Amino acid sequence: MDVYISDILLNAPFEIVVLTALIVLVLESTRGTRPNISSWTSIGGLSLAAVAALTNLGASVETFGGMLQSGGFANYYGALFCISAVMTILFSRNYFERQNYHRGEAYILLLFATLGMMVIAASNDLIMIFLGIELMSICLYVLAGLFRHRDRSNEASLKYFLLGAFATGFLLYGIALIYGSTGTTNIASIRTAFPHVSHDLLFLTGSGLLLAGFAFKIAAVPFHMWAPDVYEGSPTPISGFMSTGAKAAAFAALIAVFSRVFGPSENAVHQIIALIAAASMIAGNVVALAQSNLKRLLAYSSIAHAGYMLVGLAAGTADGQIGVMYYLAVYALMNLGAFGIIGALETENDQNLQMDDYAGLSEREPVLAACMAVFLFGLAGFPPLAGFFGKYYVFLAAVKARLLWLAVIGVLASLMSAYYYLRIIVFMYFEKTKAESVPISVPMSVRWTVIFCAVLVLLFGLFPSVIVQTVLRVLF
């Protein structure tokens, strides 16, 4: 029993999220509750979980019979997911109200999706990774189709579900093959068995399938086809959550499996990751150039960002991992903020999403325009914003790992990306407001959340060591 109690204490963030989800479930089922109560309960629970996660950033300990790896690494991601979820809820409350679809179920699903992400980041066993990915994905499939009276939303949900189920199949088959060659699903045991199976065809096939499954979840080329349609069709704050939370969770799994098992050694898997990274950076940025719908544009840009982060993984070194974990945190802030603003300005029936709808935004909404500019400059990687250091760390890791060609492609690709990010800023600041543009009232809660994100993007850019020190403590 003693073992269980310490395990339960170590995994406090999980239990808080589970309990919050259950409380919201009961709140929702008793008639007469308004979704506002559910949303504030969820925000409270998730904030508490984030605090609980941040208070324990020590060394990792195996819990629940080696199934979970609780401690710093898991809690770093746990806090990231909880904060992303809180911001998503803050944005979606207003968004759902304006779209006349405020239902409390969304918060239950968001809570369970967050829980799934936390399980992925904490898992020390391939089966737990699979469970976490399923918990996360199933909730996200439903969230994508939340506006069930709209064709776009249905299309997004169905596409995500069919392709996601297929990707999960790859993942599970990969796990099965790895189990077949090593006789275990425990990641630490696979690590010990790795020298014996590093050239085993069965093991390599399994790793390849696993990589394909994860690459789907992070929307990396060539497994990215679903992303633009799904992000465009889903409710906007949910798209933001999918492009940050779900991506970060899959990256946590990638780091857990590939960095821990394969280590920094030169091998085929790292070359494949490098190729996927290069393809994602090029394809994502080139296609984004041609987009005029902002949600689609950010979807392609998120494919490109998956590529940048994969550069850090392709390096395979500790530097690369630090870079990826820093990048994930600041990317989450920038992308959530950008999607939040897009959601706040979106009007009914997917209107007000085109780039020229943002013409003259700086006159109509000076604060929001300024914040949007911060996020876009950050995504483009301008110093001193946080996005710059994210790119700097991963590209530096690639150069140190003698992957100069990859770093060069990355720098060129991010130069290309500046074009479409800056185009939005040009529209916002140097174009006249269109005569027919509808005035929109953005509530204070959304404004403050956006400002908070923007300030953090600025602060983490000026003082990147805050996050980097945390990551260092968590990793070593």
Next chain:
Amino acid sequence: MLENYTPIFLMIGVAMAFGIVMSKVNEILGPKRRNSDKYSTYESGMEPLRSTRERFSIKYYMVAMLFIVFDIEIVFMYPWAVTYKHLGFSGFIVMASFIFVLLLGYYFVWKKGALEWD
């Protein structure tokens, strides 16, 4: 190791060859009398009435889905019951919390009216 599989591969090969040969022989040798009845849908000798793509009530899906949930619950409970003495009190706690979570879900489904047929 691979030679152990020889009979299986042989079996797969023979089965595939048999299927292909038989269907091809039938195609080549069989008599062909084409008429409109032969091209219509076969519905156990009945006249085909309407399209088979019919929409039916979501209630069936709800019941089927709930059935799966409680079916799986039993799948978990059976081995738990067999090893109950070995697992002891902690095993009881774990299963109790599992069923508690499931019960809350059941409460949600009930209150939302998913179990009402009309």
